[in-house]
Amino acid sequence: MEKFKETLRKGALAAWVDGLGFAVAFSAVLFALYMVFMVVPNERVMGPVQRIFYFHVGAAVACYCSFGVVLLGGIYYLATRSAIAHLVGRAAGEVGFIFCSITLVSGMIWGHSAWNTWFRWEPRLVTFLLLWVIFLGFNLLNEFGDEERLGVQSAVLGILGAITVPLVVYSIQFLPQSAQLHPQVVGNRGLKDASFEAALAAGTFAMVALQFFLVWLRVRIGLLEKER
Amino acid sequence: TVPDTFPSLFWGYAVIWCLLGAYIVSLGFRLRRLERK
Numbered sequence: 001m002e003k004f005k006e007t008l009r010k011g012a013l014a015a016w017v018d019g020l021g022f023a024v025a026f027s028a029v030l031f032a033l034y035m036v037f038m039v040v041p042n043e044r045v046m047g048p049v050q051r052i053f054y055f056h057v058g059a060a061v062a063c064y065c066s067f068g069v070v071l072l073g074g075i076y077y078l079a080t081r082s083a084i085a086h087l088v089g090r091a092a093g094e095v096g097f098i099f100c101s102i103t104l105v106s107g108m109i110w111g112h113s114a115w116n117t118w119f120r121w122e123p124r125l126v127t128f129l130l131l132w133v134i135f136l137g138f139n140l141l142n143e144f145g146d147e148e149r150l151g152v153q154s155a156v157l158g159i160l161g162a163i164t165v166p167l168v169v170y171s172i173q174f175l176p177q178s179a180q181l182h183p184q185v186v187g188n189r190g191l192k193d194a195s196f197e198a199a200l201a202a203g204t205f206a207m208v209a210l211q212f213f214l215v216w217l218r219v220r221i222g223l224l225e226k227e228r
Numbered sequence: 229t230v231p232d233t234f235p236s237l238f239w240g241y242a243v244i245w246c247l248l249g250a251y252i253v254s255l256g257f258r259l260r261r262l263e264r265k
Contacts, residue, residue, distance in 0.1 A: 049233035052240040059244070098251050105247070106240050113236035210248070217255050224262035 014220060021213035025206070032058070032206035035199040052110040054199050058207030059102040060128075064165050065208055066096025067135070069215060071162035074155035083226070086151045089158050090142050091218035095211055097135040104132055115181045122180040123171035131168055134161040 036054045043050035073089030076082060107125075108118045119125060138157050145153060172182065 045231075047231040047233040049236040049240065051237055052244075055241075055244055098247065102244050102247055105243050109236055109240040109243060113233045214252065214255065217259060221255065221258050221262060224259070 017216065018220075021216055025210040025213040028202070028206035028209045032199070032202040035195075035202045040195050040199045041193065046114050049110055049113045052106050054203030055207060056103060056106045056110060057200060058203040058205075059099045059106065061204050062207040062211035063096045063099035063103060063131075064169075066092045066099060066211055066215065067131075067158075067162040067165050070096065070138075070158040074158040074162070077151055077155040078159075081151065083151075086154065087222040087226070088215075088219055090154060091222055092215050093135060093138045093142065093154075093158055093161075094218055095214045097132075097139050098214075099207065099211055100128075100132050100135055104128060111181070117181075120181055122182060123174040124168070124180070124182040127164070127168040127171040131161065131164050134164060 032054065036051050040051065040054075042048060069092035070089050073085045073092060077085040077089060107128075111120075112118050119129075134157070138154065138161055141157060142150065142154055172180075177183070
């Protein structure tokens, strides 16, 4: 009976967190879309396509947050061999890969319009592609890897992938701006209008909130799969 | 004149929300199936 009550309590708590997470993420996304399409003016040089920026950067920040969770989960797993740490790392790696893909593809579509090329072999784009490939490998390993050794292998690969993030962030400084297409907007305070900054904050918060909500859902799925 | 780059904006947002939407729906179905078992 006590066990049943405990399960019921856990189920109710999970449902409550589900509802709260969904409400926060959904309203944040709606508010960000309102800011991007109803408040922010057209950018002078690029026109409407510049509106990809707010969710492109938001998705990049969300994937960095996910990979931060992978790093913490991996370190904790190697220290304690905790099954939960492995589950959290795996969930964050999967969600982070989705946001990484969104950043890459939305950037390519925007780049095709603004730079007239889908991709260019310059530091920021190449290091981000490297990050994407590492986490593609991370997800393939977790899907098809040897169950007995999966925990350690996944933790090590996750940590390796996560420490690539600072390389991606600072890669923009490897070459002068004149030698690369990808701009250094935020670092150079390049947003000319206050509404641009507000929309960027809204888009980033929305994507990060959505990312944490999805990691939570993916962890719940992992726990339920373990119980079966 | 502001350049007409609306088609690229449309495809950019279509990719972002189709990818995210498909992933969210797949998570929802998986969660519901597991909770029913």
